[in-house]
Amino acid sequence: METLKVERGRVARVVIQRPEVRNALNTETLQALIRALKELAADDEVRVIRLESAGDRAFCAGADLREVAAAQTLSERRRYFQQVGDVVAAMLKAPQPIVARVQGHALAGGMGLVAAADFVVAAKEAQFGLPEVDLGLFPMVVMAPLLRVLPRRVLWEMILLGRRLTAEEAEGYGLIHRAVERSQLDEEVARLAETLAQKSPSVLALGKTALWSVESLSIWESLASLKDWSALLAGTEEAKEAIGRFLTRSS
Numbered sequence: 001m002e003t004l005k006v007e008r009g010r011v012a013r014v015v016i017q018r019p020e021v022r023n024a025l026n027t028e029t030l031q032a033l034i035r036a037l038k039e040l041a042a043d044d045e046v047r048v049i050r051l052e053s054a055g056d057r058a059f060c061a062g063a064d065l066r067e068v069a070a071a072q073t074l075s076e077r078r079r080y081f082q083q084v085g086d087v088v089a090a091m092l093k094a095p096q097p098i099v100a101r102v103q104g105h106a107l108a109g110g111m112g113l114v115a116a117a118d119f120v121v122a123a124k125e126a127q128f129g130l131p132e133v134d135l136g137l138f139p140m141v142v143m144a145p146l147l148r149v150l151p152r153r154v155l156w157e158m159i160l161l162g163r164r165l166t167a168e169e170a171e172g173y174g175l176i177h178r179a180v181e182r183s184q185l186d187e188e189v190a191r192l193a194e195t196l197a198q199k200s201p202s203v204l205a206l207g208k209t210a211l212w213s214v215e216s217l218s219i220w221e222s223l224a225s226l227k228d229w230s231a232l233l234a235g236t237e238e239a240k241e242a243i244g245r246f247l248t249r250s251s
Helices: 027-041 065-070 074-093 109-116 140-146 152-161 167-173 182-197 201-213 219-234 237-250
Strands: 004-007 011-016 048-053 058-060 098-102 105-107 119-123 127-129 178-180
Touching (some): 011 182, 058 098, 058 109, 065 074, 074 109, 074 140, 098 109, 109 127, 109 140, 178 182, 201 219, 201 237
Parallel strands (some): 048 098, 058 105, 098 119, 105 127, 119 178
16 A cells, blocks of 8 residues: 555545554655655645644654664765655645645654644544653654744753643643534534635735745744735735725625
């Protein structure tokens, strides 16, 4: 079986298919994810991307530790973790919103996928954790997106003390958007994806790009940059037509 399944369409599906190893990310899977995300990002027919995984036990357990252990040189290890970073980057750069369906535990790099997604719906029994320190590692790459969605002290507790978050705790901290019963997971993901698919793709793409472009700027730099993004968007034919319809209805 291929490690990744891709279904194209208005709402595209990307499914990690390694349930026998809790959907751990080996090089084959990482490279397939990078290719799929870039191809879907360039497809004008795709309005939303659903990121999922096979099986019931785990959404993603992170790095494939057998492959990490087998890497004998620094360059081999760099190459592996570069691919993890490239997946996160491809998710952030995709113009379409990415909805993650989390049916089981999301650990280590799996939490990185969760943090890089634009929307996350999880089953209530899912858990979120960063066990790297107990393995002599540290969640270096995935800290980049996690620092932007979790309170620093919560993240520090997860990294150093191994604290795991329940889905409901993750919702409370803003790591995920909804914690639902397993029986409602597919319905909620489909509802959310369909709602997003009805939005203007150009508006969502520009808004997503603008958000990440000002993430590290000061408040003053952000204001200066975002006024230009607003002016650009307001000048599009789509915005002019939508504003015109609104003004006609309200007059």
